[in-house]
Amino acid sequence: MSDISSPVTDDDKKVRRRLKPEERELQILQGAVKFFSERGLEGQTRDLAKEIGVTHPLLYHYFPTKQALIERVYETVYLGRWTHAWEDGLDDKSLGLQEKLTQFYLDYAKAILTPEWVRILVFSGLSDGYIPDRYLALLREKLFPRIIRETRRHLDLSVRAKITERESELVWGLHGGIFYLGIRCWVYKQGAPEDWEQVIRDRVRAYVVAAEDLFGNAR
Structure with a gap:
C-alpha cells in the first residue's frame, strides 16, 4: 500500500477496495x-477521508462519529x-527506588516519546x-500513588498516610520532566538530547535526592 500522504492513484483505489x-x-x-x-483533533473528518483515500461515508461506516x-x-x-509490566516493576520490593524508577522511565520514554503520542495529547489539551x-486519570490511579508509596518505603516512612501536595508536586515534576523531552522535540522542534537515556537517569536521581529532604518534611 502506498504511503497515505502520497497522491491516490486508480491502482491504489483498486487495491484498497479489496x-x-x-x-x-x-x-x-x-x-x-x-x-x-x-492537524489537531479539530481537523475535519472529511479532510481525513480525502487524505487517506476513502470516501467520507465509508469512514463513517467504520466510525459512526468523530468522537x-x-x-x-x-x-x-x-x-x-x-x-x-510497568506496574509490576514498580511493585517489585527487591529493587531499590532509583533502580526501579530508572527502569520504568527508560521503558516508558521509549513507548511515549513519539510525535503522535506527544502532539495528539497537546492538541487535545488545547481543544x-x-x-x-x-x-x-490513568496516571493518578496507576502510577503516581505507586511512585509515592515506593518513595516512602525507601525512606522508611508510613505508606498509609495521606499523600501531601508537596509529595504529589515532586512526582509531577519528575514525570513532567520526562514528557518535556517530547515537547522540546515535536512541539518546539528543538531536537532531543543526544544521550536522552542519561538525561532520564539524571532526572530520576535528582528526584530521589530531593525526596530524601522533601518527603520527610512534607507533613
Whole structure:
C-alpha cells in the first residue's frame, strides 16, 4: 500500500477496495493517528477521508462519529502502549527506588516519546481536553500513588498516610520532566538530547535526592 500522504492513484483505489473489513478499519485508524497528530483533533473528518483515500461515508461506516474515532485513537496510542509490566516493576520490593524508577522511565520514554503520542495529547489539551483528562486519570490511579508509596518505603516512612501536595508536586515534576523531552522535540522542534537515556537517569536521581529532604518534611 502506498504511503497515505502520497497522491491516490486508480491502482491504489483498486487495491484498497479489496481490503478486508479489519484491514480497512486499521487503515482508517492509522490514517487518523497521523492526521490528528499533524492537524489537531479539530481537523475535519472529511479532510481525513480525502487524505487517506476513502470516501467520507465509508469512514463513517467504520466510525459512526468523530468522537468514536477519537476514542479508538486514544485506546490505540495511549492505552495500547500501557503495560502492566510497568506496574509490576514498580511493585517489585527487591529493587531499590532509583533502580526501579530508572527502569520504568527508560521503558516508558521509549513507548511515549513519539510525535503522535506527544502532539495528539497537546492538541487535545488545547481543544476539548478529552485525551489528557483520561490519560492523566490513568496516571493518578496507576502510577503516581505507586511512585509515592515506593518513595516512602525507601525512606522508611508510613505508606498509609495521606499523600501531601508537596509529595504529589515532586512526582509531577519528575514525570513532567520526562514528557518535556517530547515537547522540546515535536512541539518546539528543538531536537532531543543526544544521550536522552542519561538525561532520564539524571532526572530520576535528582528526584530521589530531593525526596530524601522533601518527603520527610512534607507533613
